[in-house]
Amino acid sequence: MRTLLLPELADKTFVALKEAGASSYYQTTFQTVARQFIRYATEKDAQTFSMDLGLQFLEDHYSMSERIREGKFCYQYLRSINAMAEYQQSGSVILYLAKDMRNYVFPDGFKESADAYLAYRKSIGFKKKSVQTFSLYLERFFAFLDGKGIRLLNDIGIRDVYAFMDSLSACYEKPTINHTMRTVRYYLKYCYDNQLMEQELFPKIPNPHYNRQSRIPSVYSEEEVRKLLSSIDQGNPCGLRDYSIILLITRLGLRSSDVANLRFSNIDWENEKISLTQVKTGNPLELPLLGDVGESIIHYLQNGRPQTDSDHVFVRQVPPYTAFQSGCVGGMVRAHLQRAGIRVEGRKKGSHTLRHSLASRLLEHEIPLPVISEILGHTTTQTTMVYLRVDMNELKKCALEVTV
Numbered sequence: 455m456r457t458l459l460l461p462e463l464a465d466k467t468f469v470a471l472k473e474a475g476a477s478s479y480y481q482t483t484f485q486t487v488a489r490q491f492i493r494y495a496t497e498k499d500a501q502t503f504s505m506d507l508g509l510q511f512l513e514d515h516y517s518m519s520e521r522i523r524e525g526k527f528c529y530q531y532l533r534s535i536n537a538m539a540e541y542q543q544s545g546s547v548i549l550y551l552a553k554d555m556r557n558y559v560f561p562d563g564f565k566e567s568a569d570a571y572l573a574y575r576k577s578i579g580f581k582k583k584s585v586q587t588f589s590l591y592l593e594r595f596f597a598f599l600d601g602k603g604i605r606l607l608n609d610i611g612i613r614d615v616y617a618f619m620d621s622l623s624a625c626y627e628k629p630t631i632n633h634t635m636r637t638v639r640y641y642l643k644y645c646y647d648n649q650l651m652e653q654e655l656f657p658k659i660p661n662p663h664y665n666r667q668s669r670i671p672s673v674y675s676e677e678e679v680r681k682l683l684s685s686i687d688q689g690n691p692c693g694l695r696d697y698s699i700i701l702l703i704t705r706l707g708l709r710s711s712d713v714a715n716l717r718f719s720n721i722d723w724e725n726e727k728i729s730l731t732q733v734k735t736g737n738p739l740e741l742p743l744l745g746d747v748g749e750s751i752i753h754y755l756q757n758g759r760p761q762t763d764s765d766h767v768f769v770r771q772v773p774p775y776t777a778f779q780s781g782c783v784g785g786m787v788r789a790h791l792q793r794a795g796i797r798v799e800g801r802k803k804g805s806h807t808l809r810h811s812l813a814s815r816l817l818e819h820e821i822p823l824p825v826i827s828e829i830l831g832h833t834t835t836q837t838t839m840v841y842l843r844v845d846m847n848e849l850k851k852c853a854l855e856v857t858v
Contacts, residue, residue, distance in 0.1 A: 457502050458542060460495055464488035467538050470547040480530060487534035490515055503542050508535035543621050544594055545601030558589040561596050563605040567651075568592050571644045581736065591637040607651040610642070612658050619662065631662050672801035673811045674791075679704050685794035692771050694758030696786055698750040699768060699778075703787070703805050706741050707812045707830045709734060710783035710805040716767045723748070733780075 458466065468488070471481055494511045495501070516531050537547050560568045568589075576585050598618045604610055615638065622631045643656035674682070683700060687693040702708050702716075711733035720730040726743040751767065759768075762775035769775045784804040791803050801807065813830060 459501050460492050460503060463503055463538055463542055464492060467541040467547060470541055471537060474547055480533070483530045484534045484537060487531055488538070491535070491538075503538055505535075505539055508539065511535070544597035546597045558586075558593055560592065561600060561605060564592075564596050564599075564607065567607060567645050568596075568641070570648070570650075571641050574644060581734075583733070587633075588637050588641075591634045592641060594634065595638050595641075607645055608653065610651070610655070611653075612655055615642075615655060615659055628662065635659070635662055672803075672807045673814045674796065674801075674807065675811075676815055678796050679808070679811060681796060682790060682794045686790060688753075691758035691760075694750075694754040695768055695771065696790060698747075698754045699783060700787060700790065700808070701747050701750050703808045704812060705744055705747050707809045708741075709780075709809065710787075711780040712739075713768065713805075714766075714778040714780040714783050717765050718767060719765070721751070721767070 468481065468484060471484060476484070491508065491511050494515055495507060498507070500507055512531055512535060541547050559565075572585050572588060572592075575588060576582070580588075595618060598621060599605070599610065599614065602614060602617075604614060618638070619631070619635055622634060639656055639659045639661065642651070642659070645651045646654045646656065683697065683704070686697045686700070688697050699713055702713055703710070706728070708716075709732070712730060715733050716728075716730065720728055721743065722729060723743070726748070727740055728743050729738070729740045731737070732739050755767075758771075760771060760775045762769055764775060764777060766777035768778050770778065784806075787805040787808065788803040791798055809830060
């Protein structure tokens with residue numbers, strides 16, 4: 455899709471939101487944010503959209519970090535900027551629900567091949583959550599193709615795939631671009647291998663370079679973790695729940711998906727242990743139920759948890775009292791980091807960063823790598839090796855002596 459000037463992008467995004475069924479409140483908020491954003495961009499001599507510009511606008515105009523720290527509502531502002539990014543990239547706007555709640559509908563010209571590809575991925579062992587993510591990436595690809603008037607597999611050329619890859623860079627970070635293009639590459643390979651398209655594109659499509667091991671993971675110090683926990687107000691039900699959740703992550707290293715999925719049956723109070731099947735890997739995991747963790751859960755159950763028949767330990771505090779989504783866990787951690795006044799600039803702010811922080815502390819205490827892998831639920835120590843790069847003291851021990 456061609457790059458639109460900001461006023462045209464705002465107008466087209468607004469029309470797309472209306473057609474997608476956005477609420478009147480969201481439409482009004484979008485128009486306000488778009489007008490302010492265009493004025494801001496003009497002052498910066500910017501005529502087209504970029505995500506960096508959008509995020510800087512939110513910070514400069516709305517003091518986003520301060521709003522989050524103070525617990526003020528600001529989600530719709532970011533949502534409005536994301537809508538413009540989505541339209542610029544794909545020519546459409548989708549009102550996103552959680553991935554596992556959405557039904558993906560593909561264009562007629564691609565539906566049969568996409569459904570077959572996703573069924574194949576599922577048959578070879580990919581989990582439902584992964585298949586849903588593949589569906590999201592394919593949906594974006596098809597929306598881009600539709601914007602170029604391409605509605606059949608045999609009409610896709612290598613230049614179209616390159617153009618799609620180039621369009622992603624304006625809206626997404628390298629990991630997302632890498633995962634998206636990997637899905638597209640293997641979808642097109644499947645189509646050619648199964649005689650669904652005539653041209654073999656797979657060997658011609660590069661996978662954007664992204665070396666996960668090259669990234670230094672974000673961590674928070676032991677003092678910062680203590681500050682985070684002590685800042686949570688346990689005088690209200692939400693605070694009791696949030697404190698217990700964050701304690702599970704910081705003390706036991708549970709993933710947000712496993713915290714959200716934690717059931718009463720997973721907790722063995724008598725033997726003081728937690729046993730569960732990991733959502734991400736499907737592998738069993740057994741951890742000790744530490745005293746402070748157990749006490750925080752009991753405190754929440756007795757004084758904060760709403761009356762509900764749900765077998766999930768942690769539930770929403772407003773009706774319907776259903777289980778937490780894992781994405782909500784990450785958002786809650788980010789909000790509490792901001793409210794605690796902890797410096798987050800240049801660092802990741804989600805729940806996974808707290809897992810990194812736990813691993814780093816365990817390394818500092820010279821816990822063997824296989825033990826850390828077992829605690830974090832990693833299938834191999836290779837995954838855990840990424841944490842070695844954040845422990846500078848341990849790295850110094852690995853340095854070679856230089857012969858003079």
